[in-house]
Amino acid sequence: MKATIYDVAKEAGVSIATISNAIHGKGKMSKERRAHILDIVDRLQYQPSMIASALTGKRTYTIGLLIPDIANPFFAEIARAVENRARQLGYSVIICSTDHNHERVESYIHLLLQKRIDGLVIGTGLENVELLAPLLTEAIPVAFIARDCISDAVHKVIVDDYLGGRLAARHLLDRGHRRIAVLSEKHNGERVRGFRQALEAEGLELPDELVQTCDYRIEDGKRAAANWLAHANRPTALFCCNDLSAIGALQAARENGISVPGELSIVSFDNTLLAAVSAPSLTTIAQPIEQMGKLVIDMLVKELQMSTGDKQRIVLSPELIIRESTGMSPKNKA
Structure with missing residues (x-):
């Protein structure tokens, strides 16, 4: 039998609302307490119903990630950094390898829209920025990582x-x-x-x-x-x-x-x-791969939480x- 949020709350000795806040990065609580609750979530293998959230117009707490090739060590480490930070804030990541293929990029964007993602991180080349139009129309925040973009409607985290x-x-x-x-x-x-x-x-x-x-x-x-x-x-x-x-x-x-x-x-x-x-x-x-992954997720989550239209372009120094x-x-x- 699958664990429910009630099972997690009972194990942690807290309310259901506290469990929800810990999973979704909301509310005021210490890092230690949030980490303790997330450990219990992992141990009980509790999975929130993202489909139900999507059907009611709420967030799915899912972020898409487009990279050229997950087998490429650089992009594998980018994916890990993005996933680590997303998980800390209560989000899951859907990783898609594009192989630098324009048609595949377009196909994945449509697929991720159907999955009702809350945000999209792009670490692959984008030949046609018009592909972003459906995301921007739906007010889905987009951020580029390790790749620049001519569009002013997206966030960017790049290295100099x-x-x-x-x-x-x-x-x-x-x-x-x-x-x-x-x-x-x-x-x-x-x-x-x-x-x-x-x-x-x-x-x-x-x-x-x-x-x-x-x-x-x-x-x-x-x-x-x-x-x-x-x-x-x-x-x-x-x-x-x-x-x-x-x-x-x-x-x-x-x-x-x-x-x-x-x-x-x-x-x-x-x-x-x-x-x-x-x-x-x-x-x-x-x-600075870890820093890049953290910043790009923080940008998306901040926009989701504050509904701000301001976009950032952060340029980090290499070493x-x-x-x-x-x-x-x-x-x-x-």
Whole structure:
């Protein structure tokens, strides 16, 4: 037999109203008390009737999340951060992988509307902002995470990619690297722009032939890096705009007998778990994933609770994390 809210209230020794407030993030109560009640909810496997709430015009306490691919470590960590914060505030999350497919994005938005979601977090590219119209018409708050959007009708939590590119370039320049190649996704323009301008400030150029666009996959990073490493005048360093392409570059270097960082330095971007456990571990530009997940959910919930139309655009600063994959340029060594 499924547990009811009455069973939870009896176990916790509080009223039904207190249980409801704890689940939905309402009312005044200590963090300890709310956590105690939510532990009991988990232990008894109590599930509020979201369908009944939807049919009566009330909230379903459900938030949708669109990401390109849940198997991608960066977006898996984004999803975890979003889900953790949502749960703390009494919300469930429906996660949808879009594979960067426009039709799939449209299909999922329609599906989530049918599910009567209270809000939507978008962490994938959106080619047509008109797809947001049905959500905005229904006054469903929308927030973008790790992706910017031209619409002023949505919230945004992003990282300063331009600064991240400059941090990566500065780190490699300080270690004597002058011939550097870049692996970029098509949406990483600000990272590349920051990197290029940091080089230009030192009187150096980043030729277009040393910037290659590839998908966010290990095999693509490996293929692109292998092309450069086969040249006689190969780069002494690579800036990879995500961790997966950097892992591919590590594999290409290993298969070509090139030591990292002795002969080749690699800087990546994101700071997922992969960056710390790779061999050698990756120097990377870290995005504050936990903070991003918390902020994006807080934005949606605040709008739901206060019915405010004000939208926020929060830009967070990245951080350089120095590990084993970067060293002095071999051309500067005695």
